[in-house]
Amino acid sequence: MRVPLSWLREYAAIPVETSVADIDAALVASGLEVEEVHDLRENVTGPLVIGRVDSIEELTEFKKPIRYCKVEVGEDEPRGIVCGARNFAEGDLVVVSLPGAVLPGGFAISARKTYGRVSDGMIASARELGTGDDHDGIIVLPADAGLTPGADARQVVGLDDVVFELAITPDMGYCFSIRGIARELAHRLKVTFADPALSVVEPTATARPPHPVSILDTVGCDRFATRAVRGIDPAAASPDWMRRRLVHAGMRPISIAVDITNYLMLELGQPLHAFDLATLKGSVVVRRAETGERLTTLDDVERVLDQGDMVICDDTGVISLAGVMGGETSEVSPSTVDVLFEGAHWDPPAIAATSRRHRISSEAAKRFERGSDPALCAIAVQRAAELLVASAGGTIDEAVGDIDHRAAPAVIRIDPRLPSRIVGHDYADTEVIEQLTAAGCVVNPVGETLEVTPPSWRPDITDQADLVEEVVRLDGYDRVPSMLPPSPAGPGLSVHQRRRRHIGRALAAAGYVETLNYPFLDPTVLDRFGLEDDDPRRTMLRLANPLVDSQPALRTTLLPGILAALKTNVDRGIRDVGLFETGVVFQPKSGWDTVPALDLSVTQRPDDADLALADALRPHQPQHVAVVFTGKAEIDGWWGAGRDADWSDAIAAARTIVEAAGLELVVEAGRHAPWHPGRCAVLRVGGEIIGHAGELHPAVCDVMDIPRRTGAMEIDLSRLPVAETVSSPQMSHYPVALIDVAVVVDDAVPAATVAEALSDGAGELLESIRLFDVYRGESLGAGRKSLAYNLVFRAPDRTLTAEETVAARDHAVTLAADRCGAQLRSV
Template sequence: MLFPESWLRSFVNPSISTDELSHTLTMAGLEIEGTAPVAPPFSGIVVAHIMAVRPHPNADKLRICTVDDGSGEPLQIVCGAPNAAEGLKVPLARIGAVLPGDFKISKARMRGEDSFGMLCSARELGLSQDHGGLLELDANAKIGQDIRSALDLNDTIFEIKLTPNRADCLSILGVAREVRALTGASLTEPVCAPVAVTHQDVLPVTVDAPDLCGRFAGRIIRGVNARAATPDWMKSRLERAGQRSVSALVDISNYVMLELGRPSHVFDLTRINGGLTVRWAKEGESLTLLNDQTVQLAPDVGVIAAGETIESLAGIMGGAATAVSLDTTDIYLEAAFWFPDAIAGRARRYKFSSEASHRFERGVDFQNVVEHIEYISSLILEICGGQAGPVSDQTIALPPRPAVSMRLARCRKVLGVNVTEEQVRDVFTKLNFQFTEQDGVFSVIPPSFRFDLEIEEDLIEEVARIYGFENIPSIPPKTSATMLSTNETRRSQHQLRHLMAALDYQEVVNFSFVQKDWESNYMGNSDPIVLLNPIASQLEVMRSGLIGGLIANIQYNQKRQQSRVRVFELGRIFVRDSAVTDGDLSVAGVRQPLHLAGAAWGPAEPEQWGLPVRQTDFFDVKNDIERLCSQQLQHLRFEPVSHPALHPGRSASILLNGELIGFVGELHPQWVQDNELVHAPVVFEMDVAALQKMRFAHYTEVAKQPAVFRDLAIWAPVTVKLQDLLDTLENNQQDGQFLDIIKDIALFDVWKDPQSAQQERSLALRFTLQDPVATLEDTRVDQCMNAVLELLVQKHGVRKR
């Protein structure tokens, strides 16, 4: 919000400088983002009166002006402005004057004629970009007066940044109240005396929506002159506050909104048929607004209607049908209190914002509605004339103002400052709060314009603001350096992130709400949790898996010419579960487990001279999962699985200690095509709770005996899984004869004879054999290998190759 310092100081004028005032407001929570002078620096420019104008004898576009600058002797000025005319009062830069940009004025000779100064336009003074002619001053301006004084240019524009809860400071009066509390300076409020009532005409108004409008007031004013000129002082204040002048009636309404924080609306009375009705809109109704936008209304939008005709959006913007014009003579002036919840979000729904909705959705003073109507009426009668009727005021349902209690002990504890009862009383008195005190507990009734005072902490904040944040000492906390025990069987989420980073994955953070088709395509979830108010139309459901976001990350990077992407995300998913109840960190019916998901796409290794380019495949990612689960590796298994997101035959479920914890596989060709990916990424997703469990480390002595390596090639039916063979050998290792010396088994070759019709394949296994206490002899090694072959033949029907 912008406002000129002079406007604020007309309410409260503390004896501090502009910079000190800015700092004081900022330290009280009303951040002043910046200050700027109304006009750039210049000097030597005065109000001058053009006494006579004659053509230049040697130039068609130049004229010679005789100017009175108040010095007692007329000056000759050569001027090319088209609007230079006898009788005008304009700015004159005397000889020696300095214009913006350090441009100095001296005596000049222009086409044979002397010029003793320069008449100035608004652009030359840095006041605007208007360079169409001389800046015309008010006819009552004093000749010879310094132009900075005449136009009040020694002023500063404040730009204030308010937090959403401080709606009371969206006005000059609201900021002035804060300055009074902070500095102790006296506050002079505008006089809101009732105007003379000269007729008894009233407009009937019916409020059918007490949850929309809590108070509605208005009056009829007849015989106004809508063509009256807005006074220069009002126009100047509006322009310096960022508002353009429209017409006198509109300017007055905007002026009071900025000054007192009271949005109002002026109807053209002749365009209203019958009375007004305040109600909720009906389905299918529409309205053309003052900004010429036509909006389709919904039942949760408040309107003011005349019969079946919608006149305006309640608390947001008026309609074009009843807008005042320069031909308006009879008006209806309206001011009301609209409940913030009934206004919030409605303007944004129609993709615009208004000054009125910005205030009403945060809360506007509901106590002084009539007084403010009287103030607006007095300005209208003073500027536009007319005859005012009586004020019609309806109070329907004002918001309750329950007392808010603050314990002095609690205030001291939160602030860390031993404030006294007298200091707290002084703060509340400066803020003009009504309060009582008993046994160290202050009970405050919030003013009608303060909607941000609801809980104890709000009052503590007020004490801190007025006491002064800079007066609260910075005391570092003290605590004992106690060593905490570490759970060696559980690793943290941060450790998992570090492990994934070590595996060459980069972390991403995606939205928890996703497209509905992601859920059906990738997770096979036909009943996802739907959002009531999504931030975007396509992000309408909560995710039950993480891989959809990772696939979108890969697609995004591919479009930006990235050839290799390896990403992971650790985040929550959301699935329906009727067993879940409400709690501090839970919502009834929704289970929210943490999952870890990763996706690898592109070459398995960054491009280099030493390795050929090879696309990442299933086994690369499977190896990453095994390394991630190295603490649980002896219990980790992969089983073929059918998953809607994964390629049939290139996917597997991940089991840990016999429990399903996730899945891994290549993305289904259909989704590869739909996402326009040049290669299929390999994705995985696992439950974090299972990954956090670790085996306690057990250390064994390193065997001093050498290991023996033996290879065994067998023909096995294609229906036999390698894991089945390994399970058989592991299960018989302790009980089976001679198998106790097997330390490791590795598959190093798989081959199938393309000419053979047999449904079998060759598996080549390498065995690592070792006895920790004795050197292995060939007899014992042969006995072990024969036992291995016999066991596999017996259990799985294999044959030696």
């Protein structure tokens, strides 16, 4: 909202010496956002004076009419000025920019020869001065204004003003008016405030209104006031002072009746509507729209109305979309002589819904949806009628219409010590009463409490918290101490939180980049993954109001989101990609779809039965971690050839995670969509399956439009047990004994199973075991393989003998033979 300072000064006694910066700071301290300050005094620099046209010479030798004027500007001799405008005559007072002046846009004025004459200045139009859009003619000043040629013209044309551009927050809707902003500014600057609403005597409703009106929905409209003016001059123009203020406020002057409604909307915050009485047919009816009704609004758009829309009708049908925009059939026109002003109070939620439904963000709707002042309806129409008669003649109809169904204002009880307890700053009881009174409230002390009645223009004040906020805001946020409340020492991070962070750091150290994706899922992705119909991942929660229609469910696996991130990187030319993500998935509880819908109250605590239902609807949310990659695991360089990432890197990522959790991983071959059936590993910890890893199925890669051989891994972190506290190992300074063991087993026996058996059999002397060779050949027989392990033995208190090392080796081979059918390889 654009607010001229001169208009604010009319109601807030701001001292002349108060700087623009101080006013800016006061507005901000009141809770208003100052987006920009336009100092109109800087629009035109140099001499801008009032001139009187002494003579006009018509130059007819050119293609268009040109005038050479002699203009008196307070100097010894008149100046000659060439002008093409036709809307002035000899003796008129005009605005003249003399040589040396610079107009908006950097247009410098100088004496120059044009049309065969020397033009020693310029007679200015409103657009050239930046005070309006009118460029059809120059500014002609009123002859009876007592203006002297040569005097500075800035004050006359409004170039001595400052305009503040404010962003009004939703909770301060009353500041969508000069009245509201002046009230706030006067309080902040500690000056007097003159309420413009008190300058008008509120008329009393008469038995016969100026036009018959009935309200069928008193919830949607609880007050409807009307006043009529008959016999106006339809050609009358709006006064210059009103047009100037409208332009400064960012509105275009239209006609006298419409300009008055816009002016009062800006001044009082009460939108009005002007009807042409001659076009109204029968009684005016205020009601909700009916299905199928249509209305062509003032913007020439035919709109299909909704049953929730408040409308104004006559015998011809709907003539106005109430509180939002009028209809074209009853608007005032250049021939209107009888005007009916209407001022109403509309239900804010209804106006907000209508405005959004029809996508009309009118100035009236902005004010009504935030809550206008219902006490102003009759005052505003009375003021409109008086302004119209003053400018366009006519007479005010003695009849006054005012249908009033307002409810009595609610009274809020509050302990005057409550602001101090909540904010932490000591407010005396008298200060609380003073600030609430400044906010417009009526405060009555009753015992140790206060009975507070909010003002009619503050529908946002509904409870004690709102009153506390007003006390703090009006007293000044800068007085609230800037100190953090004391907080008890917490337990720190939980075991699971520390583990998640440790896993994240380990994956980042391994070269993976963390990504965060939305937890929403397109169910068709699971079809592309090739999941079976009974796969648990297909049981998902659907959102009642999804952000994106194509993703209506909550994810049951991290893979769709992280694979989409991988695809985005590949599409943008990054060929070697490794990503990881940690996040929750959502698994509905058994029988969740049979639990009845739950509507919990926001005014009271749910009972145990409601909490039990809510818990039944709340899904399991286990923490998962996923890794995906494609491209090179090791890049090419001068040091040699690189290596393509493959299924083994997925298993290596799983080992990184499990080792970071302080646990041991067991890897087995398996089959699990969307992985390649021959390159998929089942991941176990403590005998429980925690996830899968390997290479994605080629068909899945194709349908997801990602490179083939893409690897992926997903682990359910909630299935990982908490690792026991590990004691610091004792370091032995005695030498190690190294023995290599090669055993032959069936091809289906996992190498990890053999390593586990060897480790158990070797006993406490075994320090480490490592697989260093896998061999298959005819000498071993079909379906057989040779696994070679490096065993490292060490004792903490002595040097091992050869006999001890061989005995430990033999025990290891024996146990491997018992468990896995392993045979010691001799060749």
